[in-house]
Amino acid sequence: TMKYNPRACNSLAMLPQFMARHPLAPDSTGQGFLACLYELQEILKDVTGMAGVSLVPMAGAQGEFAGIAMIRAYHEARGDTGRTEIIVPDAAHGTNPATAVMCGYAVKEISTGHDGDVDLDALRAAVGPQTAGLMLTNPSTLGIFEKNIQAIQKIVHDAGGLLYYDGANLNAILGKVKPGDMGFDVIHMNLHKTFSTPHGGGGPGAGAVGVAPRLLPFMPIPLAGRICSPPGEKVHGGGKAGGGNVHYRWLTENDLPQSIGRLSAWMGNAGVLLRAYVYARLLGAEGMCRVAEFATLNANYLMAELGRAGYTLAFPLRRASHEFIVSAKRLKDETGISAMDIAKRLLDKGFHAPTTYFPMLVAECLLIEPTETESKETLDAFVAAMKEIWDEAHSAPGLVKTAPHTQPVRRLDDVKAARELDLVWKPAA
Amino acid sequence: TMKYNPRACNSLAMLPQFMARHPLAPDSTGQGFLACLYELQEILKDVTGMAGVSLVPMAGAQGEFAGIAMIRAYHEARGDTGRTEIIVPDAAHGTNPATAVMCGYAVKEISTGHDGDVDLDALRAAVGPQTAGLMLTNPSTLGIFEKNIQAIQKIVHDAGGLLYYDGANLNAILGKVKPGDMGFDVIHMNLHKTFSTPHGGGGPGAGAVGVAPRLLPFMPIPLAGRICSPPGEKVHGGGKAGGGNVHYRWLTENDLPQSIGRLSAWMGNAGVLLRAYVYARLLGAEGMCRVAEFATLNANYLMAELGRAGYTLAFPLRRASHEFIVSAKRLKDETGISAMDIAKRLLDKGFHAPTTYFPMLVAECLLIEPTETESKETLDAFVAAMKEIWDEAHSAPGLVKTAPHTQPVRRLDDVKAARELDLVWKPAA
Amino acid sequence: MPFIPHTEADIQAMLDSIGAARIGDLFDEIPATLKTGRLSAVPAGMNEMQVARLMSERAAQDAPLLNFIGAGAYEHHVPAAVWQIVSRGEFYTAYTPYQAEASQGTLQVLYEYQTMMASLTGMDASNASLYDGASGLAEAMLMAVRAHKSARRILIPASVSPVYRSVARSIVRLQNIELVEIPFDAATGTTDFKMLEQSAGNDFAALVVPQPNFFGALENVDELTQWAHAQGALAIALVNPLSLALLKAPGRWGASGADIAVGEGQPLGIPLANGGPYFGFLCCKQALVRQMPGRIVGRTLDMEGKPGFTLTLQAREQHIRRAKATSNICSNQGLMATAATIYMALLGADGLRRTAAASHANTAALAAQAEGIQGVKRAFPGPHFHEVVLQLPAPAPRVLEKMLAQGVLGGLDLSTHYPQLGNAVLVCATETKTASDLQRYIDVLRASLNQP
């Protein structure tokens, strides 16, 4: 999800008072900052339909770690120690199985049906007393809404497992459907995607986690807590924020003794969280619904147009969610031009290439996600570029195979990079 | 003078409190801002050797206006009403005569001697009871120090005229020689040059003026004034700045009833002045001396190297000040390549072209000012580019005559621009 | 902390090339008696950390206040994107675009600026900015005198900002141009037409028509423009550019429109910032284009026929025409014009309209509430833009000082410039003010009036 990052988010998160405060200064000196984080927690609870949110994780992958760690803590706290497996669909992000392993679980992959939905028979066969949980993205990495989500959650829950929601695709359903309502027990959110904090060339991100009531005791700390003191009692550092004697403080080990613990030295990527908070306040409830609507509109429009342009749609009978997959397999068979070639040629035409070769289920795939902030004009320009490439693939395939031609370097030798490692500069001998 | 603009000057001048303050808020609410401007006045007095400084003018040209207006006010206040002429050397910036006219004066041009200095005989012949003053730059626009400055000042002063110093070239002598010591009565400074505030693609600048004691009553208002109240007296808004009961306030019409008046609605380009103040504090006295030294070193080095490369030096027997002139006349006679062609070809080689065809005294001239912030490495690269152009002029003159080749547009049609005016976009009919 | 990158080895190699023993030798043409440059009042240099600390302390002295002063500088919300874009080095540190081929970005922005300003004012052309609104008014007067050829008088209503009149006078009087002030009608605060009629004749070059005027009141611009034209003079519209999102453009005033539109550009995206840098805008009818002062960008073609932008009409300017130039101005406020262009592009016509309307509505609401306080009343009941004059039942300076003590800048005291208005303050509430801000103003005003 690469969308417009409002400049106000940056400038307001970088106000001098926020920039200067030491993380170990007493809570009383950071009431404004804490108020923002508390309210962000509340907003994210509402958006996800979850009972609690922790803002601690510093990226999506750490959010996944926190989520699976909470699932493990839950089973262990019940003495349910035989659950050693996490089920992951074969279309899932690579972080899902990697996270399960980091949390000490074995990974069981299940297959995807022809229509892109999870193969329910495969899932039924996979679950059992060894099942700790299932990790799922919905809309899935295939760009479609998993229609059988209710059946899936029943199968997993009936087996005693918990349901993990990978929030990478939350942009598609913001304000439309809540993961909590689908029956998920835990979710991570990529605030640097859905809440539009800048990617910074690869980070920092923020991977807040939301949980169903049964996982509340296990949330990673610290949490921003709001304290309403009895009237008349004097509270140091409290203020007008909520009227009366309201103040904010960090909730720590003392408040959540069953917490999975700390995942960062302080409060995760605090500045990223402030940016997400500003974004959320700018959008408000109405704006969030529009995010999902227009991200979906853009994706479906682009899918329709690219289908007309000759590209093969991976799931032509399904709605696109916020993203969709086209396959260049036919083009490759006809002309030798691969998805990679298309991607590199797009750079020449002023477009950052979409993700290629993921998910691996679809041959020569391009996973295209326009987001809601691109105009029809831009989308039409993208379609035109894709049509040009289609034509070039037939008329001048060499031009496409040797792209890019307009960047500072031509196609780079990845194999050499990995074999003859040059990771730090050394003066010539 | 295009030199490095320190980023700290920008960020510190844009602190939220400075950005938010209304210019008509009472002085008591702007003591920090006023203290900076007061101290900047003091610094500029020291640098120029003048008795008073006003920061009001919003650019060099307005500084010139203020200076000549003060000269006029001085003569008028003495009832010396017959002085109707301003003398300007033919090498002067075009603003000098234009300013004299704006101030109601006639302009008398005097010629330049072969060595680049003012022709003293011509000056002696020009002065008289009609002389209001002389406008001069030293170092001059020819890039050399006017050696006879003491004789010049005596001639003008003896005739009852005043001496105006055009501070465009102040960078060359910062901390080395003071215009006040040379006998000048009034000076303007381009803070966006010497004090390194950003040019912004053509402005805003700042054109502070400094004056000798006899012009003090005529300075443009407002001035930043420092008030030391008697001990014990309570001063609203006063503070620690100077210890005791020191505070700052604007000096206005009431304080300077003979002032030439206001030239801007408020305090000139206040934010530019703050940047200049930060720059001055970063450099300090020692740093300012180094500015002049290294600007001069760079210019003389570049002059020596370009002379070796075949370019004709306009004044080969003189030291360069911070800038110098080479003539491409010989090259043009040999190859047809003009100063303009060289300038355009430099763009292709990654250098912004120097000023061309000014001063008009030297045929096919390039006025080159490297400033102190360019490294030897950069200067050597410039020399290499100039050598390449020299070679190209002989080997491939067409390449040079049709430059630039690497910019978004090729050479633009200025004549068409002026004849078929297109100043605002209109939808196609 | 000077910004000089030379190593010792560099210095030696450079001196060798020059043939000098030391840097000091390069100054040997300066008479020894003049080398008295020692700086005694300039403090020692500081590093960036120290200066940052100093400036933070200075800034902390300048208290944040709830501001209801306008009077020519207006507090508007500026979207964060404006200055984050303007601050990019490509705009911020760029030289004047003399080398057009290498300056197309700067030039195109200024061309778009000219287009937007001409559109906003309804005029044919715009220059690329002047220093500020007040000095811009002086340039407009000089233009009018050049165009008129014989007359050297300008009529200017007393309802024009006193500081604008003062600045204009400082500048134009040196060319023996006289400003003749026209009083305002005590009932309406607008130009007194009967008094104006007394100036009828052909001995003046222009009439300045302010809209809104200094009191925030709306002048009868059509009638004033018509009248000036009937006298053979030009009409110079002095306008708040934001107000033009709601009001009739000067190009449509009277039968044929004002001839020149000039004003302060600050409301278009420029922060208050202690008074500057702001920018002046100046637009005019086609017939006057070659009389305009300042830089102008034109669209033309390159040698391959590709459109591009360049500074044009330079023959008017001082570096070509020297003593015969239209003005001595060269540096303008290009960066501020860049900011205004981005601001207008971000808001669009609709956003400007909403900003102007909200400012008007807030001021109207504030005035209505203030009139609910015993003894407070509006000096001029007629239509206004986003400023009004309130008359108080106590000396204005004292009331304002009490309000300041409560953190509120209550308005501008008018007693110095307009003693005839009594205890009057000029008050402005832009779109930045919330309902609770207005209430706070009222509460603080009421309390300040009730205090002994």
Added chain:
Amino acid sequence: MPFIPHTEADIQAMLDSIGAARIGDLFDEIPATLKTGRLSAVPAGMNEMQVARLMSERAAQDAPLLNFIGAGAYEHHVPAAVWQIVSRGEFYTAYTPYQAEASQGTLQVLYEYQTMMASLTGMDASNASLYDGASGLAEAMLMAVRAHKSARRILIPASVSPVYRSVARSIVRLQNIELVEIPFDAATGTTDFKMLEQSAGNDFAALVVPQPNFFGALENVDELTQWAHAQGALAIALVNPLSLALLKAPGRWGASGADIAVGEGQPLGIPLANGGPYFGFLCCKQALVRQMPGRIVGRTLDMEGKPGFTLTLQAREQHIRRAKATSNICSNQGLMATAATIYMALLGADGLRRTAAASHANTAALAAQAEGIQGVKRAFPGPHFHEVVLQLPAPAPRVLEKMLAQGVLGGLDLSTHYPQLGNAVLVCATETKTASDLQRYIDVLRASLNQP
């Protein structure tokens, strides 16, 4: 204020292309029973002006203080150029550099970052950053366990930051890795070598060697590294990168150097900012390169033989290797690494050295002055970097609260994590502190101790 540029006409044309009547139809695959997305706790949207006002009010609640807390997050001067460059959209909003040809700027900066960090630590290689120092320590431990193959225990001194130990434990325990704590010597505050000897044997994968340690004290890193290697374990250096401008690089500890160097990068140009975003750095010896987690940039050639940069060793990473990846990390803190690269480039080796030396000198001066107050003494007299533990003659929380009331953050209370140290506070004075700041600390401390 959603950021959506569509016009009504756009929407209609797009729906027509799709063949849908309205946008709502695009959600028709979602079971109706699930469409309960109504947001009840999310407030209504605000415009930028309103949010700016809100955030300014929030920020104003967070008071500026004279700060003497370090404890893992350090107040250093960051040159203005650093964040003005980093904030440029090209760096700030760029995507992960998967399309290397279109991301050479980002990639080259990260390659330079790797070069500088490897140089600072004396190691062979660096990754392109991790989340922060604490989670980075956990990754280093996992690396060590992967490398060791059999042992699943890590020795960690109690002189390592308590919060780092806590974070590392949270992460590594899920892979059944045990952290064994080694006490510190009460006299020196450094790792107790006699206690360490009791852990001799080959059942642990690594020893963590902090330098400086949490108390600011300098450990005997050569001896500790040698000892770990003698046990067949790796030595993980946990270092403050700025201190390495003065202290011996981990690559030269003991006979053959530490194996992994890890730590918090915040001191290198990252503002305190309430605790994040910061970044973790992780460097290692050549032999361990393929065990590193996180993104790594390599230099290679393009098809024309021109040098260029690209993400490399991706076969370690989760998007290729999935369950067998070295870590699940993908997003890192690239922008922070970019800032650190610019910071280091601006300061240079000499600037880093002077910053470190000034911080050391300030803390030493502060400690010496503090010891002049009756009853105040340093807990550990040995060499330190820029933090010291002061023992007070009164309960630390109460003294710190009194100091806070005077606007001074007097240090970190150690009573929770190290009750054996008595009334102890950890104090830090970086290069940002002036002589008068130190004096103010002393005055306020003295007054706070004397208050009843």
